Amino acid sequence: MPIRNTNLHLVSDSTGETLNSIARAALARFEQPSVIQHRWFLVRSRLNLDRVIEGIEHEPGPVMFTLVDRSLRLALEETCSRLGIPALSVLDPVMEMLQMEIGTTAKEKRAAQYVMDADYFRRIDAMHYVLSHDDGQGTAGIMNADVVLVGVSRSSKTPTCFYLANRGVKAANVPLVPGAPLPPELDTAPCPIVGLTIDPLSLLEIRRHRLRILGAEGVRMGENDYVDADAVKAEILAARRLCTAKGWPVIDVTRRSIEETAATVIQQMELWHQRQGTARAVPPHDPAAPILGAKR
Incomplete structure (x- = not known):
């Protein structure tokens, strides 16, 4: 089966680290995937989203997203449906599972993992x-x-x-x-x-x-x-x-x-x-942060 070129749109209202990590891990399972990644990050207004939609219409391809704002999410999903493009909210399955187990509803909070705590x-x-x-x-x-x-x-x-x-x-x-x-x-x-x-x-x-x-x-x-x-x-x-x-x-x-x-x-x-017999060695917080050092 010939490998075809694919556009992959990553849309986030935050830094996009979660999407980057998931896309990188998934694409690593394919032999020489011909995938062009389009990264749309800090999408927090309708104006931002309109630019994303324009880009998706110009270069159609599957969409992976993490958007908290319901109106932005709905607009993106409607656009993808109209274009016949698959769209996946990558955190939904995890959030649904945890909400069932924890017994409470998660807050709709943008970039909740990036706080100055x-x-x-x-x-x-x-x-x-x-x-x-x-x-x-x-x-x-x-x-x-x-x-x-x-x-x-x-x-x-x-x-x-x-x-x-x-x-x-x-x-x-x-x-x-x-x-x-x-x-x-x-x-x-x-x-x-x-x-x-x-x-x-x-x-x-x-x-x-x-x-x-x-x-x-x-x-x-x-x-x-x-x-x-x-x-x-x-x-x-x-x-x-x-x-x-x-x-x-x-x-x-x-x-x-x-x-x-x-x-x-x-x-x-x-x-x-x-x-x-001492305390935990590593703080529990595990941010998906880039490597800042460059020397080997």
């Missing part, structure tokens, strides 16, 4: 913490961390810490540098310490790519052990042995996305807290 300020505080404790900075602040990530250079420590900060987790990261002593704070840290490791060939490619970006100066840097295959293998092996000796769990990030690595870190945090 304690969880919001916890995430902001965590983001400031990550910025101040990235790549071995401010090691004295490790005593205030929720988790510390250790690993060789370019093993995804920084982006994982930023993703964790979006969950309200204060994550510090410490590079394991050959010949350099560890911060003494790691021996007394009142939080879990998790090692990140990576396949040597993958790490070599990442480091060589970084040197190419750096240009001529980076080429001269490439003469040292940073991108020497044998040295990189020895560096990774030494880091793993260190983590084993310290009793720190190790996560192989080679074929993991940042999201998967962060989820595994959170699992290790909760296991650590269970063993310690």
